[in-house]
């Protein structure tokens with residue numbers, strides 16, 4: 001087709017690129033979010049030999065469970081698009097085997113059609129289910145997306161109380177906190193759109209999992225947290241420490257009175273259209289009013305400025321009396337990060353981890369990895385955060 005020819009002509013000008021590319025400024029560049037990030041972290045954790053590192057390979061049964069929990073979190077047409085678009089483009093010759101699908105035109109506000117339908121043409125549909133040009137879909141994307149989502153599920157399951165408290169299974173055998181080395185990350189994607197390197201919202205999936213598998217309230221006991229036993233509706237606090245605002249997580253729980261979302265992030269940074277301090281949930285007297293807190297910080301913010309916001313965040317979470325804590329942990333707040341603008345140093349992460357865990361000791365916690373792109377400092381920064389966290393447990 002002529003479209004295919006035109007794209008080929010343009011592509012020839014770009015030259016050889018790796019499978020995943022993203023648009024940055026006017027340039028298509030190799031994707032910053034890559035498997036090398038996790039490899040580096042795993043190496044550092046192995047070297048430190050202080051942690052119980054588990055490799056979780058999702059069995060077929062796990063994958064089925066993860067997909068069905070994902071369907072309770074995202075729309076099914078969105079998920080099947082993400083799963084199938086690469087092959088659909090491939091079959092039409094719109095993408096080469098080693099390349100990735102990127103959208104061309106996005107769903108736009110339209111006075112004549114408030115709810116645009118997915119375009120029939122698969123080429124156009126890529127832009128219906130995405131909001132940026134940083135979130136390509138390649139041959140192996142779905143595999144990684146499900147593996148990452150599965151970690152969100154498994155992390156949640158590790159925190160669950162025993163379904164039969166009267167039997168021998170000891171609650172004390174459960175970890176108090178779990179860290180999941182998820183990639184791709186999750187906090188930007190919504191129920192129907194990928195973006196910011198995110199396809200499935202791993203934090204939302206952890207919440208779906210905890211809700212789905214929690215035994216009925218009366219059967220549970222949690223001596224460390226009296227709220228758990230007394231409420232039939234579970235409450236969740238999400239603390240988002242990535243440099244970027246987690247627009248997807250905010251949106252998914254904005255009207256949910258049982259999920260508090262709190263984020264400290266770069267002001268007016270990606271994803272640009274969300275993250276304002278005035279986004280506090282639906283107006284009173286709605287039950288979800290006040291269950292969203294955005295704490296934007298200007299470029300150049302020091303760790304001192306950061307801890308000021310962190311204290312505010314932790315205070316609100318304490319007041320909320322959640323049953324579980326979910327942390328979106330990003331290391332793009334690091335001073336050298338190519339996508340961040342804060343002035344946070346490696347040693348600050350230890351203080352950060354200690355402050356969070358000291359304030360929220362009682363809560364079973366799942367920490368899920370989000371961003372962070374200085375690959376050779378990721379392990380160090382993460383181990384520092386863990387040292388601080390564990391020192392407070």
Ligand code: OKS
Pocket residue numbers: 022023024025133134185188196197242243244270330332339370371372
């Ligand atoms: C330009 C960069 C897009 C920013 C994506 C942000 C990803 C992230 N292609 N979110 O937390 O780290």
Ligand code: ZN
Pocket residue numbers: 242243244330332370371372
């Ligand atoms: Zn980020």
